[in-house]
Amino acid sequence: MMNPQQALWQLGAVDIAAAVRRRDVSCREVTASVLARIAQLNPQTNALAEVLAEEALTAANAADQRTHRGDELGPLHGVPVSIKINADQAGHATTNGVVPLRDHIAHEDSPVVAHWRKAGAIIVGRSNTATYSSRWFTDNGLHGRTLNPWDAAITPGGSSGGAASAVASGMGALAHGNDIGGSIRYPAYACGVLGLRPTVGRVPAYNPSATAERGITPQLMSVQGPLARNLADLRLGYEAMARGDARDPNWVPVPHELPRPAGPIRVALFRRSPGIPVDPAVTAALNDAARWLQQAGYEVVEAELPFFNEAAALWRTLTVDDSRRNIIAGVEQHGDETMQRSQRHLLAGMPETDRDGFLDALARRQTLVRSWSVFLQSHPLVLMPVSWQRPCPQDEDAGTLEQARALIDAQSPLLATAALGMPGLSVPTGMAGGVPIGVQLLAWRFREDLLLEAGQVLESAAQFLPFTTR
Secondary structure (H helix, E strand, C coil), X not given: XXXXXXXXXXXXXHHHHHHHHHCCCCHHHHHHHHHHXXXXXXXXXXXXXXXXXXXXXXXXXXXXXXXXXXXXXXXXXXXXXXXXXCCCCCCCECCCCCHHHCCCECCCCCHHHHHHHHCCCEEEEEECXXXXXXXXXXXXXXXXXXXXXXXXXECCCXXXXXXXXXXXXCCCCEEEEEECCCCCHHHXXXXXXXXXECCCCCCCCCCCCCCCCCCHHHHHHCEEEEEECCHHHHHHXXXXXXXXXXXXXXXXXXXXXXXXXXXXXXXXXXXXXXXXXXXXXXXXXXXXXXXXXXXXXXXEEECCCCCHHHHHHHHHHHHHHHHCCCHHHHHHHHCCHHHHHXXXXXXXXXXXXXXXXXXXXXXXXXXXXXXXXXHHHHCCEEEECCCCCCCXXXXXXXXXHHHHHHHHHHCHHHXXXXXXXXCEEEEEEEEECCEEEXXXXXXXXXXXXXXXXXXXXXXXXXXXXXXXXX
């Protein structure tokens, strides 16, 4: 039931869809409330690079007509959402945060946009990203910097920082993001929301406006996924986008629910990596989450993950070498000064791999994937950090080389898992020094059901209050 003391922009996707179905509220009323919230906060946070007020109200009016006619309504009917500005949305520029693409107008929706539209979602804006969507910060020379609503001095994460900042502050009940190296999970962590990185092949991905096919690394590692303020909303948004589209031949028709492992589910608690400092707040969050899972009947055991550091290093080798053909040159030519410094730090000490070296790295990836597959047979879930450090200050990657290297090391829980194409869930567990803190859950491919089930346990126990309750 709706809380009469809540503003409509504060409602989650599940509650909005239910209220619209009951005709307690109209789609236009919800959309107008969210647009008013955007008008209030977006000038401060710059979460949305493009606000689609007129388009959203027109879509809301059409949605209300379908309600009044008694048409069959989709699961997101009337739910305001945002789309990341690197995904094609017909009639709008897919800028990816770079000046040369400011007029790169899409004439066709990408699969994730088409699926959310079909489910009844109302698109209220397009969320900001990093230059070429290639930082754990959200800033670019075209749209400017996005701020974290909790603390402007702390990163909102990246590259889906606009998505996380928007959904955290009530500028839509759901946000679309994508993740090739933590770009959903880290912004969710930094902004105190939930973020799901689905399995590669679970949610179809394709930009019709693209002038060339994606490289092999994005094909193996990049995914589309949702961010939300609560797990029920996250599940609703995820299931609406995880539907087939013939334009992505890598999509796999796997059911959302698979047989549950017999007996208590064993959870591998991964709490340290040799040589990498761990923030005490991260350790405390892991300890809390482990206790809550045990209390819910999970069997939590401390364990080391196979080839963990090698998997994180492999991510750098493969993504950097693949990016040398396009993104790296583009940043040097069109990127802002901060992005250029960040990229130079990432490339420091990484000579270009020759053809055989790159092919050997791809082959080695299969060995690592196999080792994790075997490990996860006996440990169906992993509880681990999102990052070894709490959300970092803005531009930490563009300071000294030592600072940048420490940040890259801290992000190894994001990189290792992305390198292997696995699903992960970022869940907030509390606050640390005025910013959100949380944990990451990991499972084997296409076991998002196990992630969401365990994530619900953590959400219920943590009782984390999102920014919208302030």
